Amino acid sequence: MAKKVQKLKGFPEWLPERELVQQHLIALLRHQFELNGFTPLQLRSVERVDDLLEQGETDKEIYGLRRLAADAEDDKEAKLGLHYDLTVPFARYVQEHRGQLTFPFRRYQIQPAWRGERPQRGRYREFLQADIDIIGSGKLEVRHDGQMIRLLQDVMRALPIPRVRLLVNNRKVLEGFYRGLGVEHIHETLRAVDKLDKIGSEGVARELRIAGLDDQQSKRCLELAGLEATTSAELDRIRDLGVTHDLLAEGLTELGIVLDACASDGGVVAAMRIARGFDYYTGTVVEGVFAEGDAPSVCSGGRYDNLASGSGQPLPGMGVSIGLTRIMGLLEDHLTQDRKTPAHVVVIVHEDERRAESEAVAAALRARDIPCLVSDVTSAYGKQMKKASQLGVPYVWFPGDTHEVKCIVTGEQASASLDDWRPDPEHTRLKLGAP
Amino acid sequence: MAKKVQKLKGFPEWLPERELVQQHLIALLRHQFELNGFTPLQLRSVERVDDLLEQGETDKEIYGLRRLAADAEDDKEAKLGLHYDLTVPFARYVQEHRGQLTFPFRRYQIQPAWRGERPQRGRYREFLQADIDIIGSGKLEVRHDGQMIRLLQDVMRALPIPRVRLLVNNRKVLEGFYRGLGVEHIHETLRAVDKLDKIGSEGVARELRIAGLDDQQSKRCLELAGLEATTSAELDRIRDLGVTHDLLAEGLTELGIVLDACASDGGVVAAMRIARGFDYYTGTVVEGVFAEGDAPSVCSGGRYDNLASGSGQPLPGMGVSIGLTRIMGLLEDHLTQDRKTPAHVVVIVHEDERRAESEAVAAALRARDIPCLVSDVTSAYGKQMKKASQLGVPYVWFPGDTHEVKCIVTGEQASASLDDWRPDPEHTRLKLGAP
Numbered sequence: 001m002a003k004k005v006q007k008l009k010g011f012p013e014w015l016p017e018r019e020l021v022q023q024h025l026i027a028l029l030r031h032q033f034e035l036n037g038f039t040p041l042q043l044r045s046v047e048r049v050d051d052l053l054e055q056g057e058t059d060k061e062i063y064g065l066r067r068l069a070a071d072a073e074d075d076k077e078a079k080l081g082l083h084y085d086l087t088v089p090f091a092r093y094v095q096e097h098r099g100q101l102t103f104p105f106r107r108y109q110i111q112p113a114w115r116g117e118r119p120q121r122g123r124y125r126e127f128l129q130a131d132i133d134i135i136g137s138g139k140l141e142v143r144h145d146g147q148m149i150r151l152l153q154d155v156m157r158a159l160p161i162p163r164v165r166l167l168v169n170n171r172k173v174l175e176g177f178y179r180g181l182g183v184e185h186i187h188e189t190l191r192a193v194d195k196l197d198k199i200g201s202e203g204v205a206r207e208l209r210i211a212g213l214d215d216q217q218s219k220r221c222l223e224l225a226g227l228e229a230t231t232s233a234e235l236d237r238i239r240d241l242g243v244t245h246d247l248l249a250e251g252l253t254e255l256g257i258v259l260d261a262c263a264s265d266g267g268v269v270a271a272m273r274i275a276r277g278f279d280y281y282t283g284t285v286v287e288g289v290f291a292e293g294d295a296p297s298v299c300s301g302g303r304y305d306n307l308a309s310g311s312g313q314p315l316p317g318m319g320v321s322i323g324l325t326r327i328m329g330l331l332e333d334h335l336t337q338d339r340k341t342p343a344h345v346v347v348i349v350h351e352d353e354r355r356a357e358s359e360a361v362a363a364a365l366r367a368r369d370i371p372c373l374v375s376d377v378t379s380a381y382g383k384q385m386k387k388a389s390q391l392g393v394p395y396v397w398f399p400g401d402t403h404e405v406k407c408i409v410t411g412e413q414a415s416a417s418l419d420d421w422r423p424d425p426e427h428t429r430l431k432l433g434a435p
Numbered sequence: 436m437a438k439k440v441q442k443l444k445g446f447p448e449w450l451p452e453r454e455l456v457q458q459h460l461i462a463l464l465r466h467q468f469e470l471n472g473f474t475p476l477q478l479r480s481v482e483r484v485d486d487l488l489e490q491g492e493t494d495k496e497i498y499g500l501r502r503l504a505a506d507a508e509d510d511k512e513a514k515l516g517l518h519y520d521l522t523v524p525f526a527r528y529v530q531e532h533r534g535q536l537t538f539p540f541r542r543y544q545i546q547p548a549w550r551g552e553r554p555q556r557g558r559y560r561e562f563l564q565a566d567i568d569i570i571g572s573g574k575l576e577v578r579h580d581g582q583m584i585r586l587l588q589d590v591m592r593a594l595p596i597p598r599v600r601l602l603v604n605n606r607k608v609l610e611g612f613y614r615g616l617g618v619e620h621i622h623e624t625l626r627a628v629d630k631l632d633k634i635g636s637e638g639v640a641r642e643l644r645i646a647g648l649d650d651q652q653s654k655r656c657l658e659l660a661g662l663e664a665t666t667s668a669e670l671d672r673i674r675d676l677g678v679t680h681d682l683l684a685e686g687l688t689e690l691g692i693v694l695d696a697c698a699s700d701g702g703v704v705a706a707m708r709i710a711r712g713f714d715y716y717t718g719t720v721v722e723g724v725f726a727e728g729d730a731p732s733v734c735s736g737g738r739y740d741n742l743a744s745g746s747g748q749p750l751p752g753m754g755v756s757i758g759l760t761r762i763m764g765l766l767e768d769h770l771t772q773d774r775k776t777p778a779h780v781v782v783i784v785h786e787d788e789r790r791a792e793s794e795a796v797a798a799a800l801r802a803r804d805i806p807c808l809v810s811d812v813t814s815a816y817g818k819q820m821k822k823a824s825q826l827g828v829p830y831v832w833f834p835g836d837t838h839e840v841k842c843i844v845t846g847e848q849a850s851a852s853l854d855d856w857r858p859d860p861e862h863t864r865l866k867l868g869a870p
Contacts, residue, residue: 008515011479013528015535016542023475035801037778037808040458044446044561045480045547049503062503067551068484068516069496080443081503093448100450102775102825104811107451112480116502126479143790340537343472355578366470373472376539390537 010117010125012325016340017392022128022328024430025159026110029130029322032155033108038132041107043089045114049079051092055280055307060084061116082114086131087280087319091308094135094315103137104144110324122296124325131301133319135308140316142254145284145303146261152299152320153262156288160432161327163291164298166262167271170255170284171302173238174275176248177224185211187279193225194275201225225273230266232256238272251283258284280304286320290330298327337432339392344423345372345405346388347397352378354399361399364418372397394427445552445560447760451775452827457563457763459865460594461545464565464757467590468543473567476542478524480549484514486527490715490742495519496551517549521566522715522754526743529570529750538572539579545759557731559760566736568754570743575751577689580719580738581696587734587755588697591723595867596762598726599733601697602706605690605719606737608673609659609710611683616655620646622714628660629710636660660708665701667691673707686718693719715739721755725765733762772865774827779858780807780840781823782832787813789834796834799853807832829862 014022030040052062063082067074083089086109094105110130117123132151134144149168156164171190178189192207199207201222208218220243229235235252255270262268276285283303289295301320308315345365347358358374365372373393375384381398388396389408397416398404406413409427449457465475487497498517502509518524521544529540545565552558567586569579584603591599609628610621618624627642634642636657643653655678664670670687690705697703711720718738724730736755743750780800782793793809800807808828810819816833823831824843832851833839841848844862 007531008479008481008483008513011481013476013478015532016474016476019476020474022477031804034777035804035806037776037806039451039455039776041448041451041454042457042563043448044443045549046443046446046561048443063500064503065498065500065517067496068499069551078443082500096442097450102822106776106808114480116504126481128477341472341474341541342469369470371470371472373541387537 008125010119010123012124012127012329014328017338018328018332018335020339020342020430021331021335021337021432022324024432025161025324025327026130028158028160029110029155030108032151032158033130033132036106036132036151038106038108041090041093041109042111043086043093043109045082045111046080047083047089047092049081052081052084052088055088055278063114063116084115085113085278086111086129086321087133087278087304087307087317090131090133090319091135091304091315091317094317095308098137098312098315104134104140105136106132106134108132122326122329124329127323127325130322130324131319133317135315135317137315138313140318142257142283143261145254145318146258148301148318148320149258149268149284149286150261150263152286152288152301152322153267155322156299157267159327161290161298161331162293163267164288165266165291166268166286166288166299167274168255168258168268168284168286169271169274170251170258171275171281172247172251172283173255173272174224174251176245176251177238177241177243178221180243180245180248181217181220183213183217183221185213189213189221190275191277193221193273194277196225196273227272229259229270230268231264232259235259235270254283276300276302278302280307282306284318295330296326298323298330331432335432337430339394339430341373341391341393343371343373343391343393344428345370345395345397346384346391346393347372347374347399348381348384349375349378350399357399361397361403361418365397370423395423443560445554445558447559447562447764449763452773453763453767453770455774455777455865456766456770456772456867457759459867460596460759460762461565463593463595464545464590465543467586467593468565468567471541471567471586473541473543476525476528476544477546478521478528478544480517480546481515482518482524482527484516487516487519487523490523490713498549498551519550520548520713521546521564521756522568522713522739522742522752525566525568525754526570526739526750526752529752530743533572533747533750539569539575540571541567541569543567557761557764559764562758562760565757565759566754568752570750570752572750573748575753577692577718578696580689580753581693583736583753583755584693584703584719584721585696585698587721587723587736587757588702590757591734592702594762596725596733596766597728598702599723600701600726601703601721601723601734602709603690603693603703603719603721604706604709605686605693606710606716607682607686607718608690608707609686611680611686612659612673612676612678613656615678615680615683616652618648618652618656620648624648624656625710626712628656628708629712631657631660631708662707664694664705665703666699667694670694670705689718711735711737713737715742717741719753730765731761733758733765766867770867772867774829774865776808776826776828778806778808778826778828779863780805780830780832781819781826781828782807782809782834783816783819784810784813785834792834796832796838796853800832805858830858 065080188211281302282305285302287297288299299322303318305316347361349358362372362374396406403416405416500515623646716737717740720737722732723734734757738753740751782796784793797807797809831841838851840851
């Protein structure tokens, strides 16, 4: 092992007290996903580079793989790369196993993804994502889009993090509006408008000009981008702009269904400036941001009608992705949680010769599902307790003919029985601190 | 997405009904690890190639990474590769954060590792591992070796898999014995002996001759390799071979401590033919195999005194690794578990207009932590039930003024209340089938 260690930029790792928080978030997510009947999958981390590139974007910064011991055999095999999201691999998996799956197929997946981007605030080269997707065989009704956004809203609320606002839109609304204006370069226009929050309306106007839009078209696009709606009725604001196109009308209907499916508390807003970067989205798109501050998005997703389709029936899907690493990065400085172990109890060791006595206590507690550690040191009680306290463990246990338990938080000490003692949940639950 | 999909050899993925089993195994492991006070970590997947290579083995078949969009900047950065185990990254992490950790430090980690080996039975290019390790600052008493093996024994027993036999040894015993015989090339001798089960005693004898051992030395090495012991007293069989060396004596003492720490039911056996491949082991080594059959090892580990040490205090560690993918691969053909979703209930939809009624039932069940799905189709009840049955869901729920629940397993149907109905755990627990 190298003498000096130096962190790798863009590859975050957490200390135990932070990782316990991340695992707590993951456990909450899994619970919500499973309550809703999403089945877990853990897929391979690599895909054929050709499949990764096929989504047509050049800025995904794929990491290619090559065996250091590669030989001529390797050159005959497909080039492999690490996946940059969990959607493309999932679509590939569904296509590969379509004959063995029951549709619509719902899965959740919590795994890292990799992007070789230049590291910056909120941008990582390896990051953990929690995705849920539903894929239909042949078709997938728009009500699923609404249900997925509604579920995302519920799930984000169930997490002990700052309030998240979901900005939704529909690619058909944008594309239909642009087509209605006679715009030709739809893709470039979408990309320019999606940058509104980053580069401002003048910046967008400049990019639209490059994309070939005239001043009038550009003005109308920016007008649209400025609009928001929190109910399906408010979508009339967009219709009132006077642009007409079949695709626009279809998109507005779909967007209305999504808005109607969500809790009407202002937590979900149709925002016409949201387009999302991935090419594969074909309808609904969503992006979640902390309601306060200007942090980058913490979740996102959308509808993809053609991602998993190849030969045979189309396999349209709708999915959302929660950026666990991004959330952890944003919370990091505010977290006060300081327990460094899952243990709730440290069992004191009176002296080396009596270690077996403490091990027996630990075994009895574990048999009753109480996580615990036996003190690693056999020094003065004060020192053993200090170590427990350093670990953030709330209780120490003194074995004896009569057992005693001391709560480090309250300072109280009382006799306890191995048969029925339980830690106070108030002292064992993770306290994240007001974020 | 490519029109044709073709599996990648060596990168296994499971169908939902199998993944549910894997997740069940993972949940059991996490529970055991946390009960014992091991804290979770999720570390990055990449290391500097130099750090990976430093462990001195050439046969680990590392996957190197390179951004497809690499430029001159990239050439200035450290070359990166995917880790081939979870021990080397953990040791690096401990060294990096030694000032912020409380020692001895216990962690568990469940992540994939990658090795670019030619795929064959039980050998994968990407595989999931569950590791526990303990690392001390300055020193780590041998009793921890015993505790780790004992814990591994308990954990493997807690899994619903065939009985596992743990074969333990101590590198000091082997090295001390070889040195006592005057053998020079210790490393080569260890490697040759470790292949006994694979290439037989004649094969080993041949390799030992190549390693420079004379016939007498080779004969004694094979004599040792044939010995087993299930108690510390039985280790006298090794002492009785008459070879003496300080390191041998030290190793036998350590091995005795390990054997004494374990349940004496024959599940843990000191086997002198076990050496383990990794160079970084310095004392205790362990390898677990299904007691029946000739399957490859499903768990392994050992003591490493120098892996995490660099500048400052040494950081000796002891760890074991459970090969989840390997276990799944061995179980796969015997599994009968056929539920394809975490849902316990499918709520019937009477007709499209009444979908909201079914959604409300689902919400009420979920609020009481009962995982469920609302039927995706609105067809004849028989068809909706058939779909639930295809998914392996044990119950269907008929909403109404009086709700009714039908158990698909028993065929019984009865009225039920949203306030207190619960599924029978007998019908919801995963049934793995007799492995």
